[in-house]
Amino acid sequence: MRKIAEAAQRYHMRDCTDLATLLTGDARQQQAYHTLQALGIMATLQAFDPVLAGTIPLSIATPASDLDVICAVFPKQEQAFRALLHTHYADLPGFVLRETVGQGQPAIVCNFQYQAFAVEVFGQACPSRQQYAVRHMLVEQRVLEVGGEPWRAAVQQLKQQGIKTEPAFATLLQLPGNPYDALLALEHYTVAELQARLPPLP
Numbered sequence: 001m002r003k004i005a006e007a008a009q010r011y012h013m014r015d016c017t018d019l020a021t022l023l024t025g026d027a028r029q030q031q032a033y034h035t036l037q038a039l040g041i042m043a044t045l046q047a048f049d050p051v052l053a054g055t056i057p058l059s060i061a062t063p064a065s066d067l068d069v070i071c072a073v074f075p076k077q078e079q080a081f082r083a084l085l086h087t088h089y090a091d092l093p094g095f096v097l098r099e100t101v102g103q104g105q106p107a108i109v110c111n112f113q114y115q116a117f118a119v120e121v122f123g124q125a126c127p128s129r130q131q132y133a134v135r136h137m138l139v140e141q142r143v144l145e146v147g148g149e150p151w152r153a154a155v156q157q158l159k160q161q162g163i164k165t166e167p168a169f170a171t172l173l174q175l176p177g178n179p180y181d182a183l184l185a186l187e188h189y190t191v192a193e194l195q196a197r198l199p200p201l202p
Contacts, residue, residue: 058141
């Protein structure tokens with residue numbers, strides 16, 4: 001994480017976990033910011049350290065992209081987390097509250113629709129910024145900052161073909177194996193190492 005912060009400072013990378021940066025982003029990002037503010041979800045879930053992850057903070061969203069809110073929910077908090085989600089969002093269209101497994105750990109997932117967005121809240125017994133979704137986003141942000149607009153356009157082109165985000169990055173980066181694990185192998189690369197690692201775009 002320290003190297004990510006150093007790279008951000010050196011290359012003036014914005015903090016993509018800071019919702020305020022959405023206000024100076026593209027139209028979809030600004031729409032997402034105002035939707036989140038109207039929903040009040042970050043304040044509602046404040047005790048669970050919510051972080052917006054996914055494609056919207058990276059400006060590579062498609063019309064189908066949802067708002068992915070990642071939360072830290074430890075065992076003693078699970079009942080309160082479920083109750084909070086049910087109290088605030090059960091009346092919204094498409095509301096579903098379920099349990100699943102992510103990265104080998106139990107997770108609580110809540111889905112619903114609000115305004116123009118599908119919303120997914122993902123809670124797991126792990127600090128929010130250490131969960132895969134946020135870690136992937138930070139690696140992807142660095143790739144986009146180093147690769148520039150051509151890389152952003154290439155990722156979006158693959159996503160428009162129906163390829164998910166992490167596999168799209170892994171394809172362009174020519175990473176073998178599981179794309180989700182392979183991306184994390186770049187987590188501690190310096191900016192110089194990452195620049196040297198980026199292959200020519202097809």
